[in-house]
Amino acid sequence: MSSSFQSIILKLQDFWASHGCLITQPYYTQVGAGTMNPATFLRVLGPEPWNVAYVEPSVRPDDGRYGENPNRFQLHTQYQVILKPDPGNPQELYLESLNALGIDPRQHDIRFVEDNWEQPAISAWGLGWEVWLDGQEITQFTYFQQMGGVALDPVSVEITYGLERILIALNNAKAIWNEPWGSIQGRESATVVTYGEIRRQEEFEHSKYYFEAADVERVRAMYDLFSAEAEACLAGGLIVPAHDYVLKCSHSFNILDTRGAISVAERQAFFRRIRELAKGVAVAYGEQRKGLEYPLLKNAEVRMKNAESKPSFNSAFSNLHSSFVLEIGVEELPASDVDSAHAHLTTRIPTLLDELHLAHGDVRIFTTPRRLTVYVENLSPSQPDRENLVKGPPADKAFDKDGKPTQAALGFAKKNNLDPATLEAREIDGGKYVAAVVKQKGRPTPEVLVDALPKLVESIKFEKSMRWNDSGVSFSRPIRWYVALLGEVVIPFAYAGVASGDISRGLRPYGSPDIAIPSADKYFDLIRAAGILLDKEERKASIVEQVKQAASLIGGEAIMDENLLNEVTNLIELPTAVMGGFDKEYLSLPRDVLISVMKKHQRYFPVASPSPVIGRGARGEGALLPHFIAIRNGDDLHMDIVREGNEHVLGARFADADFFVREDVKLKLEEYRPKLAGLTFHTKLGSMFDKSERMLKLSEDLAPLLKLTEHETRNTHRAVYLAKADLVTQMVTEMTSLQGVIGGEYALRSGEAPEVAKAIAEQYQTVPQTKDGLVVALADRLDSLVGLFAAGLAPTGAKDPFGLRRAAIGVVQPLIEHNVDFDLAKAVKESAKTQPIAVSDEAQKQILDFVTGRLNVVLKDAGYKYDVVDAVLAEQSNNPAGSLRAVKQLQAWVERKDWHEILPAFARCVRIIRSPSVTSDQLLVIGRVFMTEPEEMDLFDAVLSLQPEYKDVDEFLNAIVELVPLINIFFDKVLVMAEDKIVRNNRLALVGQIASLSYGIADLGKLEGF
């Protein structure tokens, strides 16, 4: 019996109505999501309670697929639930609602996958999850933290169901179109009406409208009218009318964007305007409600105080050493937070126990997405008694001239409960003070922990954290329980509105059943009995084993990316591998697309044929197989359902990619290039087409700098010509991370030379493998650096919106790794000539300094001594490859045993001419006729025999080594700063000659010991 679309809605309405939600209606103007309905956007603001549920047909023009894609539409139907404040169990309520729809968690793989929701257009954000049902995202679950720029208190829980996806999942369907919406009862029989019958033609028409037909000028004019009207409404205090027009702005912006009519620069202006309006609406609404004295707050129950009263002990303390366990139960943490909490606790716990003076055995830390566990063996039942030396007033202030204690001393004695007569001065910290030895009775461990545990929990910090209840505490995700047991004793504390106890919770797919923990030492057994693999390494090993086994079943090998493996390990508590397949025909999609979809979007392990040996033990890439391996959170019941679900999702994603690729390859890559004119690079710097033209010009100048062959020049010219064309293909628009890769793929399919394709494909890699790729990358990055610096957009502080730091690294790193000599200054100058705006000499210097700064970092990060790097870069930063060679050589010299003899000698030469009294005109001429001493003549002879220039550090320093004895004798015997001016200048010029040998090689003055 298949479900119908309308029955899902009716069931959800009933469910949420009976769980204390108001039921309201979709909004009467196009919105991109239920969030924009005032029942959410406005009502989540301010302190009043608000529970609401409603359907929201949501219009997103650029998701239109002409009704061809079975899963993606310009209009999809959300079911939106807002719970404000957090009822304490929103995930459980949500899972119950799925149950009401017939989705039994035991039969599926339901996952809460990290999702940091952010909508800059309305200045809103929150943390939560995508909820996955067998790999399909069916719901977004968010704890709203901010809306319209206003911080939310209380936080609202937003649950947004994707109804189409739920219908597909419930009916295990391939596509939505033939699934029932409902049925029409005729006089004699009922007719099922499909979702497609109701929506598909409309979907086609609207896709066509949004992508092809909408009149850009008219829609732009609408936008202007809407925004002007929104502003006027806001000025007049008409909040909801203003909001309506903000929504209309937003929709018309979306149309324009879908029509490809919005340049990057314009986008910011559009967003800014919408954001300002949305903020205005939010602020005005907040004030309005305040003015009304928050009617819903007045009527509502007094908000329940969270459990802040301190719980008390439930049994007597033991006097024996016992195990201690603390389990912090949380809603699903992001994978990286599972790791960071682990790292923190691993460091913190031993220190903490020391600070608490608690003796203990082994400390073990485990983290999973749902629990952070601290286990301490043999924890002492109490602190030891301790003596503390307490420092009092200085001795001279403690006793008067008669040796009697002063008031200060008496006070100190009283405070520390001492007999004043026993006070005496002691040497402390190098001074004399009166001091007291204070005895401190060791406290029982439970009492110590009661104080310490809340602080411990508080000490766990995350990159991003959120509030959820009126405790105001921030954490990665809400804390829902604590187990805190010392032996059999519950350590009673409360933090973040949650009180500790002895009840843990089980696996999500089992409904998170309560698990009573009678004592700490039973903890591990009970958790394991509940099916939970607490130990990350154990989970990981299990995954690796299962994945390998699964892949080998079909004679393949899983592509096991370590990052992915780590992430997946942190997403589950009980891993079970599920292998699924996909339609072979999708193998014709670009390999990177397939892998990217499987790994990034779905967290699947792709499977390939065993990688072939391609010679000398190296191995190539095995061909992808039409299979994937997913890791389910849970056991192996109903695996077929889980597999089919995941297969469906992947198939749908591939279908979407396939749609794009099929559309894209209707044109040759070359034919996309002119369309770059519609894509703004930057207002001052023109379109991407303009940039592409500049790159072409610049690459011609780079060719000689890079000493390209004629063949290479031809290839790179073509590659640069085509490099950016893929940016306007649908596939790249959809999956931006595949830019370049797709270009390369399409280049091949368009009949371009493999070298050209390769160069295009790898242009965004930090270090392209081929020299052709290097040229494309350099042309791109140099152009960005020069243009954007000239436009005044150099990075400032932490801000680097155009990724120029990355670009600079992308200039120096490949030059280094390819070991290609280069003249950055010349390249910058050439690029400057191609820019549509003036690039001043100062700007060029600024650019080169900026690049040098990156090069400096790169070299230091590579392990070279900072002073060595600085010394080299002070003289030859414009050629990164050369810099590296110089750094390597110089570092070797610096590490030589005789370096302490070489450097000082050379330094003497340099230092004397750098002294403030020496001017450069003193260094001009050297002549034997002015020499008076043999030592200076010897040195002069030696200098005369030097080469006029040295090509590297080694040559230069080898020469210096020869001079060291002569230099030392010279300085020892000859007074450089002689009375006679001519003699003096002649001597200065002589050492200056030596000092100048380092020019262009390294400024040894930067070295330690100089």
Next chain:
Amino acid sequence: MSSSFQSIILKLQDFWASHGCLITQPYYTQVGAGTMNPATFLRVLGPEPWNVAYVEPSVRPDDGRYGENPNRFQLHTQYQVILKPDPGNPQELYLESLNALGIDPRQHDIRFVEDNWEQPAISAWGLGWEVWLDGQEITQFTYFQQMGGVALDPVSVEITYGLERILIALNNAKAIWNEPWGSIQGRESATVVTYGEIRRQEEFEHSKYYFEAADVERVRAMYDLFSAEAEACLAGGLIVPAHDYVLKCSHSFNILDTRGAISVAERQAFFRRIRELAKGVAVAYGEQRKGLEYPLLKNAEVRMKNAESKPSFNSAFSNLHSSFVLEIGVEELPASDVDSAHAHLTTRIPTLLDELHLAHGDVRIFTTPRRLTVYVENLSPSQPDRENLVKGPPADKAFDKDGKPTQAALGFAKKNNLDPATLEAREIDGGKYVAAVVKQKGRPTPEVLVDALPKLVESIKFEKSMRWNDSGVSFSRPIRWYVALLGEVVIPFAYAGVASGDISRGLRPYGSPDIAIPSADKYFDLIRAAGILLDKEERKASIVEQVKQAASLIGGEAIMDENLLNEVTNLIELPTAVMGGFDKEYLSLPRDVLISVMKKHQRYFPVASPSPVIGRGARGEGALLPHFIAIRNGDDLHMDIVREGNEHVLGARFADADFFVREDVKLKLEEYRPKLAGLTFHTKLGSMFDKSERMLKLSEDLAPLLKLTEHETRNTHRAVYLAKADLVTQMVTEMTSLQGVIGGEYALRSGEAPEVAKAIAEQYQTVPQTKDGLVVALADRLDSLVGLFAAGLAPTGAKDPFGLRRAAIGVVQPLIEHNVDFDLAKAVKESAKTQPIAVSDEAQKQILDFVTGRLNVVLKDAGYKYDVVDAVLAEQSNNPAGSLRAVKQLQAWVERKDWHEILPAFARCVRIIRSPSVTSDQLLVIGRVFMTEPEEMDLFDAVLSLQPEYKDVDEFLNAIVELVPLINIFFDKVLVMAEDKIVRNNRLALVGQIASLSYGIADLGKLEGF
């Protein structure tokens, strides 16, 4: 336990989902009604089945009341149901749905009140009802006949619930604001959230936006963009996107209209554009579905053939005379159709029985809103045997010269089964023909009726009729059953998809239970036993009796308008009077407002104090009492609920009126006058302000024509000045029928003289009571006639969009009744001078002819002979009052016994000079010197003694009477057309002199017998 808004919605969703409807969502752009949602607007087109139900928050800007009115809002919530095709029992389904909401028909007064739905803006119409719950309209129920200009086949049933009103009714609330929408469950308790909390602030803001803040230029620009985009979409075959923009056009038009920014002339242009677009959408959608081969039709069941196979007799015929009853059961007919059907059947049945050769006793016809009953006593069991004379070929063609029958005769004989030898010629219709006497065997009555009854039903025609099922039959409202019994025998027939039987149905409030009728003679008893008063006179008497009794209970008298009484009688089958009250404070509203609301809107009888005697037996108006009497359809159970419901409705209506009046009287009437500039009268003729200025000018010219005193002139000037000002008040905008009346009321409240107020108040009455009122009316109507004729907008055929026929009658009738002499031609000429466009002489003549035409009708309708009227109007149509006097006199003359002597004598004079050979120059001079005969001299002497001119018909004809003998002798003895030209001309001139006495009085040539 009060109902909540959301529970009503959820119950309706469940009800209609379980009754075979698709459940869909409100539309994502502002609509004025659920009808505009494509789920209705598009899906009712074409042959495919479609059942759907959805909520539709509907936006009607001009209904905004700033949240002050408890029942009227710019946004109200519809629940829309479409049943296509008609399931056969939509009213019953609907009543079931009310039951599901907790509305038991036995506890309420549920009424189906005629409603002819029409939306010219989208070229759509249908027939049906407003459904009233205790006087409150809670639903519109319509059989759609046309949508977007396309005739619908099948017809769709549209049920539109007004959810706010239902909530109010269910909770017996005064206003919506404090009624529960639903509730929010907190951790410990639930908080009820009111409708007002969710909507009131928004209602205020949107009201303010629509009435005050919307920027007219911007919204106008939006409209233009939307309509351009709609057109482009349509041209590109993008139907739903086009429809979306049509809706946006419509909404922006509504905003402009609410802002008062649309002139009358513009309105047409706006409407036309929207209508054309809507039609385009409808036509394109029809074609699209056809192109798709109607997918829903293919999948649907084969459409059920309605019962068209002829039923057969269910028992043997009786040979005795029996009673016959035919009951046509219908859904509630409009009141006027109840009467027209009665009239038709009363005439038709006896004739029909004669035509059918069926002897019968008394015929009785009864009609109620639910049944049309024909009862025939003692109907003969069969036709008598009959002889017919059948006319054959003419005698001369029937027999050859030998007297033998020709082929023609033989054929005739054969056809009529006669022996050719018996053929003989007879005199028929004044010629000679062969003829045959054909014997016809009388058929049994049941058989005769089987054929006759469908035709009888078909013969019942209505002013407006509709289709509802695939029989294609049109009727006032759907036919749902027939009882057709001859004695105990069911006369089996089928018509309009319904088969006859012996089951009637009972009262609507009892659920229309089946009533088995075993035989015709039991019909009346059973119907009465079911509580139905079949006889209109009985119902009416019952109403009168009950109303009087009720009124007397509170010492008042009901205001019983005959039309209202008649209408109410035709709205119910079992009348029960319910008296209710309203807040006394509303008595301060204008009396006409109160009465108009009670009578027109609610069909209540108002109650007043007994009318005071004001002298000489005349009685004045009693003051209104705060009570009303409604007539319920049903018995007297749960009268309290019914009364309270009705009281609520009336209170709400009065509150609305009160809102307007309070708003309006913030300004003096005079202050509204300048705002008339914003109200277009006609594009070519300017604004209502311009018209008002013209009226003022014209009234100055009319003053002398009407011989006004100085005092009268002053008053009329003021009255004309203020006359139109009320058109821009809110009260008149709301209840246009009260124009003038409200102006008078506001004039008084603004301190104007009572005469002025009275004149303003009665300006729209066909015949104002006061002369001041007459002046206002004349100025208004003459201006309209002259201006609009000049603008080329004279009525053509049945079309009279500006009501010029009424205007013309409104010119002549009051002049007649006030018996004021007037010069229409002069008045028209004066008015012409004030018009902004040229009024040619020809146009002026055309206007006068048109007015004369109306005057002609008025006089004839007053009972005067057509020829008398024609005679008078031929000579003095420009003075209606004078015309009437002349007509009266002339009619008296015409009725004199000696008229046949008077007229011919005068006629001889007239006829001879009107003969074609006589030219006017022959009539110029009369001189005794040219006379030869004494008779002409005698006549001449008599003529010389006449007055030069007679002031009226009597004087003129008294003079003629004197001349009659002389005229007769003259013509007998004297040859007028003498040989001698001079003599001839002289004689012609003499009789011409007599003929000319009628000039300016009457053209006796128009009289019969002339």
